[in-house]
Ligand SMILES: Nc1nc2c(ncn2[C@@H]2O[C@H](COP(=O)(O)OP(=O)(O)O)[C@@H](O)[C@H]2O)c(=O)[nH]1
């Protein structure tokens with residue numbers, strides 16, 4: 242998860258209020274000191290840090306928590322609102338019919354982002370997407386883009402021999418007329434100079450680009466602010482993509498400094514692979530950061546071929562406690578399509594399923610290994626066995642173990658796991674408020690979940 246250290250720092254700080262209903266002066270001091278440090282380590286600037294911490298302190302003094310809400314949850318809610326406010330409202334972008342120009346300095350991730358965005362909008366909005374490689378300075382840019390989009394239906398246009406970006410773009414637009422969304426990757430520079438501004442003007446006029454997005458590497462921290470401000474002012478940038486948030490502890494600085502310039506953050510890059518991109522909405526981002534989960538983000542992770550009916554049916558079976566190994570297998574298959582346990586967990590509220598979100602890295606790795614092994618074992622089971630796991634006797638266990646190359650103990654463990662999940666899910670099904678919300682969410686796409694129903 243991006244900004245993992247900040248997340249931990251905030252938990253550590255707010256943890257000092259755990260189980261408290263009344264404010265204690267010394268504890269409050271210690272909490273604010275610890276929070277200030279966490280924010281600064283994530284590279285938030287001193288003024289913003291002070292503003293966030295002061296407001297939290299003031300509100301904690303002035304407002305009583307609602308009945309039944311602990312001081313810790315109260316503080317968490319206040320901090321949530323403050324951080325969302327700092328990071329700004331979401332940028333509305335209508336991709337159908339748009340032409341999107343990506344600009345930025347060298348090595349910031351423009352070409353990678355071009356490919357990521359193309360795939361994102363192709364999948365999430367079912368659009369016909371084309372990309373045009375207009376970087377004439379970097380040899381190999383076209384090949385790089387082609388390689389990134391290998392196997393995708395996104396059309397890639399480029400002319401590696403042509404030395405004039407405007408010509409390439411003109412030809413590309415003609416060729417890709419039928420596309421719903423066109424994304425143009427441009428050449429980088431060392432800095433925003435006159436030549437770049439002129440080229441952008443040309444390209445913008447030519448493409449009638451409705452959007453010009455600046456790509457910035459998060460590793461520069463707060464220095465992303467001045468870069469965003471100058472591009473915003475001079476080149477009329479309409480949105481910002483912040484990349485490489487996965488590889489830096491200073492991401493808080495980049496995000497907050499950019500947001501402060503008034504240029505909206507549209508997407509974030511969180512890895513080198515083509516699917517490592519997220520839409521940026523500060524409320525969802527902060528919700529996840531604070532361990533409150535991001536259900537919409539989880540849905541965004543779902544693969545194109547996820548059968549929603551089936552997912553809904555499985556969820557209902559799971560929550561009713563009547564589910565077989567076959568169901569568990571299908572659920573695992575779905576989960577493994579979506580991503581690793583680690584990734585999934587980062588979208589769930591911290592207290593979901595008894596605090597699974599707070600599992601250590603080693604625990605998550607262990608769980609991933611188990612899942613892989615369970616799948617192997619289940620591949621050696623008959624349908625009857627998967628439907629009636631409670632009736633599997635010794636001789637069958639032996640056969641299954643031999644067939645899948647594991648120990649008998651492992652087969653028993655799988656059956657035990659099924660039994661435990663069944664009981665746990667049955668317990669969750671009994672949580673009427675949660676159950677109602679889950680159903681509503683799956684049915685109506687209403688993802689606005691009250692974190693207090695997860696016991697926060
Ligand atoms: N870890 C990580 N690496 C990234 C991300 N985006 C791009 N990169 C890497 O950054 C380097 C430069 O990217 P590139 O797209 O060629 O940058 P460009 O010069 O602006 O076109 C490449 O090695 C990419 O794999 C990201 O979100 N996370």
Ligand SMILES: [Mg+2]
Nearest residue numbers: 351352376382
């Ligand atoms: Mg490039």
